[in-house]
Amino acid sequence: xxxxxxxxxxWLAVLAVPAVxxxxxxxxxxxxxxxxxxxxxxxxxxxxxxxxxxxANFRYFFSSGDAQRILLNTIVxxxxxxxxxxxxxxxxxxxxxxIRGRFFKRAAQSTxxxxxxxxxxxxxxxxxxxxxxxxxxxxxxxxxxxGFGLPTVDWYTEPGPWPWILTFVKVWxxxxxxxxxxxxxxxxxxxxxxxAGQIDGASRAQMALRITLPLLKPTAAVLxxxxxxxxxxxxxxxxxxxxxxxxxLFPTTDVIDTYVFRSLRQIGDFGTTAAIGLFQSVVGFVxxxxxxxxxxxxxxxxxxx
Amino acid sequence: MTSSLAKAATRTxxxxxxxxxxxxxxxxxxxxxxxxxxxxxxxxxxxxSFTDEQTLAVKGYSLLPQPFSVAAYKLIFTGPTLVSAYVxxxxxxxxxxxxxxxxxxxxxxxxxxxxxxxxxxxxxxAYIPMLFSGGLVPLYLLVTQYLKLQNSYFAVILPLLVxxxxxFIQVSAFRQLPEEILDSARVDGAGELAxxxxxxxxxxKPILAVVGLFYxxxxxxxxxxALLFMSDVHKYPLPLLLQNLISNVSFSQMLPTAAQQTTPxxxxxxxxxxxxxxxxxxxxxxxxxxxxxxxxxxxxxG
Numbered sequence: 001x002x003x004x005x006x007x008x009x010x011w012l013a014v015l016a017v018p019a020v021x022x023x024x025x026x027x028x029x030x031x032x033x034x035x036x037x038x039x040x041x042x043x044x045x046x047x048x049x050x051x052x053x054x055x056a057n058f059r060y061f062f063s064s065g066d067a068q069r070i071l072l073n074t075i076v077x078x079x080x081x082x083x084x085x086x087x088x089x090x091x092x093x094x095x096x097x098x099i100r101g102r103f104f105k106r107a108a109q110s111t112x113x114x115x116x117x118x119x120x121x122x123x124x125x126x127x128x129x130x131x132x133x134x135x136x137x138x139x140x141x142x143x144x145x146x147g148f149g150l151p152t153v154d155w156y157t158e159p160g161p162w163p164w165i166l167t168f169v170k171v172w173x174x175x176x177x178x179x180x181x182x183x184x185x186x187x188x189x190x191x192x193x194x195x196a197g198q199i200d201g202a203s204r205a206q207m208a209l210r211i212t213l214p215l216l217k218p219t220a221a222v223l224x225x226x227x228x229x230x231x232x233x234x235x236x237x238x239x240x241x242x243x244x245x246x247x248x249l250f251p252t253t254d255v256i257d258t259y260v261f262r263s264l265r266q267i268g269d270f271g272t273t274a275a276i277g278l279f280q281s282v283v284g285f286v287x288x289x290x291x292x293x294x295x296x297x298x299x300x301x302x303x304x305x
Numbered sequence: 306m307t308s309s310l311a312k313a314a315t316r317t318x319x320x321x322x323x324x325x326x327x328x329x330x331x332x333x334x335x336x337x338x339x340x341x342x343x344x345x346x347x348x349x350x351x352x353x354s355f356t357d358e359q360t361l362a363v364k365g366y367s368l369l370p371q372p373f374s375v376a377a378y379k380l381i382f383t384g385p386t387l388v389s390a391y392v393x394x395x396x397x398x399x400x401x402x403x404x405x406x407x408x409x410x411x412x413x414x415x416x417x418x419x420x421x422x423x424x425x426x427x428x429x430x431a432y433i434p435m436l437f438s439g440g441l442v443p444l445y446l447l448v449t450q451y452l453k454l455q456n457s458y459f460a461v462i463l464p465l466l467v468x469x470x471x472x473f474i475q476v477s478a479f480r481q482l483p484e485e486i487l488d489s490a491r492v493d494g495a496g497e498l499a500x501x502x503x504x505x506x507x508x509x510k511p512i513l514a515v516v517g518l519f520y521x522x523x524x525x526x527x528x529x530x531a532l533l534f535m536s537d538v539h540k541y542p543l544p545l546l547l548q549n550l551i552s553n554v555s556f557s558q559m560l561p562t563a564a565q566q567t568t569p570x571x572x573x574x575x576x577x578x579x580x581x582x583x584x585x586x587x588x589x590x591x592x593x594x595x596x597x598x599x600x601x602x603x604x605x606x607g
Binding site: 010011012013014015016017018019020022023025026027028029030031032033034036043046047091092094095096097098099100104107108109110111112113114115117118119120121122124125126128129130133138139140143172175176177180181184203204205208236237240241244257260261264270273274277278280281284285288289 | 326331333335336340342343344346347365407411412414415427430431434435436437439440442443444446450463466467496498522526528529545547548574575578582585589593596600
């Protein structure tokens with residue numbers, strides 16, 4: 001670059017100013033606000049005027065008895081979500097790849113991709129329709145159970161099945177989205193690999209299992225690694241929309257994010273919730289960094305920066 | 306790479322010898338089943354929204370609306386609460402998307418032009434928020450104590466304005482513009498800003514559509530920031546109003562009712578759901594191919 005273009009180039013940086021201001025105010029300033037985690041926060045004194053109280057907020061959370069359950073739920077649910085959506089994405093992509101009819105394929109892709117655009121609140125309502133009728137019991141699923149002569153379940157008072165129900169929701173929501181990513185990866189598999197397979201007399205099933213599936217591993221690995229980095233972040237929007245303040249379901253559905261949100265709204269304990277948030281951010285940061293480093297090793301071209 | 310999905314849809318990998326192999330058959334059935342699973346919840350909701358409240362309460366949901374009733378829709382479009390929710394959602398979506406798209410484009414363009422000393426630090430600057438965030442409490446204090454945005458639509462719009470992930474999608478799209486075109490404009494004496502507005506943006510319409518659509522959907526569906534920062538029911542956006550109808554049946558008392566008549570709460574809830582999904586449902590056929598392009602681009606760039 002010549003001097004002239006460098007100078008006009010610096011002018012160009014003006015375009016970035018609005019976004020930079022946004023990040024400073026809404027992403028970087030809140031980082032400073034994390035000192036609340038070490039304070040006995042008093043809203044009238046403000047963030048910086050409140051007295052310090054060291055690690056008391058952290059101690060309070062970890063000795064409260066909620067900590068273990070919440071951390072466990074967060075990890076269990078996220079692992080289930082990650083495993084299930086990846087598996088669904090790969091399966092759907094391979095199946096879609098088998099479909100010859102262009103019209104059917106298009107229609108299928110559009111249909112299975114659509115749930116991605118639906119608000120968590122709408123999903124919560126759909127789930128209510130399926131699991132509980134307007135009058136409390138009933139619902140489409142229970143109607144079906146009755147039809148088969150099986151006992152009905154009062155879903156919204158049974159915490160047991162909820163990890164699976166939420167996993168179903170995630171697969172429904174993200175299966176199509178994931179399949180698009182994998183289908184793109186399938187497209188980049190060279191044609192002659194399949195031709196070779198065909199010459200060797202492989203059936204379609206053998207080609208899918210022995211060629212497509214192994215060649216999807218790198219893509220799956222990238223998504224997996226990224227997902228692992230996010231494991232400490234529950235899906236607040238979806239889980240809270242569905243479970244809400246239904247305490248009976250907390251034993252299996254309460255995650256860090258929902259817990260923080262609830263304590264903030266109901267108890268207004270800023271110090272402790274900020275401490276949990278900070279803990280979550282730090283662990284999340286370590287996991288994300290580890291994930292990015294591993295991913296960099298794994299494949300240079302797809303690295304994040 | 307961007308068109309790989311279009312290719313995936315049209316290209317048949319290997320010509321199959323005649324006859325339908327079991328695996329292909331299983332695939333067709335599997336995909337069809339997943340399609341049905343994706344459609345049924347929508348169908349039950351749409352059908353329920355046209356079913357008479359009494360029938361809903363007694364017989365539960367069914368696949369055919371019988372007896373047919375549009376009572377809930379009448380209520381929706383006559384009640385001021387619901388109209389104001391629609392207005393709130395439209396405002397948040399339109400203004401939010403416009404602001405988000407222009408902020409994102411500006412930043413992405415500067416990163417994409419690989420300016421020495423500027424682009425790379427900016428990229429890292431935009432990337433860090435993806436890794437480390439202050440979390441809920443500092444954000445809450447910022448919006449309520451320092452910016453005093455409670456009960457303003459901007460409390461929903463501003464915290465979500467620039468999504469780092471979409472910045473990176475746009476950067477990689479901007480980088481695909483041929484440098485020669487930009488250079489020839491420079492030779493003709495165009496300034497860098499003129500190049501951005503007159504050449505860069507017009508040539509990037511497809512990616513602007515992708516990113517704009519992602520922002521629009523995300524604002525249209527947003528309810529959580531609204532829940533945090535809005536207490537005035539008349540400013541609730543649609544999804545938050547819906548959320549309230551789920552958790553709080555007495556909320557329905559706020560809705561207009563004909564004299565002595567009870568509000569069809571369940572039917573209303575479903576009708577409002579339909580009304581909320583409506584715009585997405587209508588825009589979807591046009592938007593879908595852009596979305597596919599967007600996530601394919603995003604997936605390959607991480």
